[in-house]
Amino acid sequence: MANKTSEVLSKRKNDVLEAWIKNQIQDPTLREDLMSNDELHTQSDELLNSFIQAVRSGNYSDISTQEYYPVIEILNSLSITRAYAGFTPRETAVYVLSLKKAIVQVLQDELKADQNTLIEEIIRISDLLDSLSLVTLEAFIKGREEVILRQTSEINEISTPVIRVWEGILALPIIGTLDSERTQIIMENLLQEIVNTGSSIAILDISGVPTVDTLVAQHLIKTVNATRLMGAECIISGIRPEIAQTIVHLGIDLTGVQTKSSMASALRSAFTKQQMVVTKAKAKQ
């Protein structure tokens, strides 16, 4: 089959580029705040060059072949940068789809005389650009997912602080669902902190844990046992009335674990164990 599009594209590359950029600039969704026109120009030029190179092979249907590697690579990195920069998926997809419009315009212009070839070429090029725009979407979503994963791990990190409330007493407020991964982080942080501070009592506060089921309980028991092996004691505080009843019905055995209803009472019992007394200062005479 004659590779008309490739010929036309090579010949009129600058026109295509111009029309494409014009399309993008006219598009009301263009985010000038996120990307300058110069940057847009360089990016588009680079992509168009590798696109023309790929089309020259005459392969329009299979974008998983070697010719399209550079194109897809550019599209991937472009989509991911855009995902990070805060573009919407629509804005990212429009970028590739507006190239279609530009190419069709130029093809129309060049192949006026031969309508049949024109239609054929338009269908082929439009299929190709559709699959390329799907590539950008996939990459875009992947970029977003990476952002989410990064945030998740960040939340895990910051949501498990170990606080030194008093000499020898550590507190760990746990907020959110306790899964295996978080338990691991909590345990590591706690055990390390016990070594660093030489503490002998750790208070695990579960006021912020919405549901205590057997898995959460199992994780808590593991943490308590590990603390005990380090020679420290562990108190679990923040057990709400409804959680207490649920634990009983579930049949979880927490007899080996010291529990308190509030952080305050846990702290008081920790002070007692350390033989410390908290008293009000006497008013000055």
Place this chain on the structure above:
Amino acid sequence: MMISLNKETLKIVSEQDVVLFRQRLKEYASKIGMSLLNQTKLITASSELVRNILVYARQGEVIIEVVTDRLQTGVRVTFKDQGPGIADIPKAMQDGFSTNKSLGLGLPGAKRLVNYFDIQSTPGNGTTVTIIRWKR
């Protein structure tokens, strides 16, 4: 006669779905005015069962329904999966039995937390568990 008023099906594929499912369930339970204690019992029981889906069958679906039966209103939750199934249900319902090194309290514990508990399972054909917790 039991009438189902409101129905929603959720897919369970990952740990994230469990969090979403618990939130939806809480919405349903608090909408019909269930007490905090019963809400917690329902959510904890559901949490056990949905976790079983993830651990043993990897994926499945749950159906949340608001049901009424004469004067009572409550929430019915159905857990369906196409997993390996349970060979010996009476044994699985015993406290402390687990094939997975867990506490072995999930199924019997969940049963104690709800008003109605039904389990159907054939090895190789998946498991369906239905629970109901009445408003009071």
